[in-house]
Amino acid sequence: QKEVEQNSGPLSVPEGAIASLNCTYSDRGSQSFFWYRQYSGKSPELIMFIYSNGDKEDGRFTAQLNKASQYVSLLIRDSQPSDSATYLCAVKGGGGNKLTFGTGTQLKVEL
Amino acid sequence: GAVVSQHPSWVICKSGTSVKIECRSLDFQATTMFWYRQFPKQSLMLMATSNEGSKATYEQGVEKDKFLINHASLTLSTLTVTSAHPEDSSFYICSATLGVGYSNQPQHFGDGTRLSIL
Numbered sequence: 493q494k495e496v497e498q499n500s501g502p503l504s505v506p507e508g509a510i511a512s513l514n515c516t517y518s519d520r521g522s523q524s525f526f527w528y529r530q531y532s533g534k535s536p537e538l539i540m541f542i543y544s545n546g547d548k549e550d551g552r553f554t555a556q557l558n559k560a561s562q563y564v565s566l567l568i569r570d571s572q573p574s575d576s577a578t579y580l581c582a583v584k585g586g587g588g589n590k591l592t593f594g595t596g597t598q599l600k601v602e603l
Numbered sequence: 604g605a606v607v608s609q610h611p612s613w614v615i616c617k618s619g620t621s622v623k624i625e626c627r628s629l630d631f632q633a634t635t636m637f638w639y640r641q642f643p644k645q646s647l648m649l650m651a652t653s654n655e656g657s658k659a660t661y662e663q664g665v666e667k668d669k670f671l672i673n674h675a676s677l678t679l680s681t682l683t684v685t686s687a688h689p690e691d692s693s694f695y696i697c698s699a700t701l702g703v704g705y706s707n708q709p710q711h712f713g714d715g716t717r718l719s720i721l
Contacts, residue, residue, distance in 0.1 A: 524707045524709075535609075538709050538710075538712075541709050543707055589635050589652070590649060590652060591649070596646055
């Protein structure tokens, strides 16, 4: 069974700090990796996606992918209270469009 | 770009009622749309994959006669919850993507429909 695992948290970081969110996946054939942010009561919002090993930066967000270790992470620099949400890691395998979601990590950015 | 509109955002109705939820891609043609259900404090559960012009593919354990999906055009998919009961109360979310051949494209989500069955 294809699995995506995340620590449920909550992960608490002070305002201005770097938040590090981690995700591991079991399917070695996975090709695309996505991070979504979900505020309470709202639908998921795409933050970043990454396909190749290494880092991908977009503003305060950096996605990191290590296919050998089957590990993907999201770094949020200069964390703000508005970043407080649940972050969902999603993985897409080869040959299809279905996403497998992790259970999400709750991030709390404290003043 | 990549805006997905979902309607209605909130439905409250009596047990036994059928409820239709619409999902539209506003600025792109969505070959594939997905329907998810999310219970409180749980992650998204894929219900079915909807391809334009063909029958939907349902995930294991999802009753296709209970959850009717129609994807009649490249910009519209509908989910009808037939004879809804209180246990069907949930947050239903659709997403859309360009489809097979664009396998690296992300899914873009609608705002969701909160369904409450009394």
